Amino acid sequence: MQLYPLRTTLVATLTTVCLLFVAWLFLKPGDALLRDANFEYEVISPNADNIYDVTKVTYTLAQPANVSIFFLDNDGRRYDFRRNKPRQSGEHNLLFSGIVNGFEMPSDSIEGKIVSRILPNGDYQWVVEANNQKTRERKTGSLTIKLADDTLPDMRGFSVSPVLFTPNRDGISDRIWINLFLTKEA
Known part of the structure; x- marks a missing residue:
């Protein structure tokens, strides 16, 4: 069996360079x-x-x-x-x-x-x-x-009545009233 030292060295060097390049691509420090x-x-x-x-x-x-x-x-x-x-x-x-x-x-x-x-x-x-x-x-x-309206629309006096709400269409406590006041137009 005859070895070709120059060819073996060249292939080993080329393989090492390729592996280092691939490692650099993944690591990219x-x-x-x-x-x-x-x-x-x-x-x-x-x-x-x-x-x-x-x-x-x-x-x-x-x-x-x-x-x-x-x-x-x-x-x-x-x-x-x-x-x-x-x-x-x-x-x-x-x-x-x-x-x-x-x-x-x-x-x-x-x-x-x-x-x-x-x-x-x-x-x-x-x-x-x-x-x-x-x-x-x-x-x-x-x-x-610019031109932003930064005044908040504060909601005051929020209330819900009645406290118990059962929307099952039996006519008892099926409706609620929500009251509130907004401090600015919304």
Whole structure:
């Protein structure tokens, strides 16, 4: 049996290079977790006139990660739109209409709980943040909110009568009365 040392060395070297290249493709140590993020418009006017009421948010993940999307006002106050939501790798799209998680303003005198509300008019820095066990990355940009009605429609004097409601068509307690007062037109 005759061995060809040059051919064997060449095949072994080529195989090693191929295996290293494939390993590099899978590991990609320098690949960014959050590849891209942007908002379609820099200014929105969420006033229900169908003109720039919403903006499309697009971001791309290289790996699965927890994603937060939030806004910072000029004083550094944070307003959350999404907080630590698990997302798979790939491109993600969503619409933002100015509504964020609930917060109170000094002028509020609300009886109930504020679950969500519109951002007040002003300039904001948007932040799309992705994090996993190893790294945390951010992309930022600017967004202006204008013509937003940020006065909450407070519901006062809410009552339901009678307390017991049995809608079984027997004519007894089949109907209820709901009373409430809204502090602004809805």
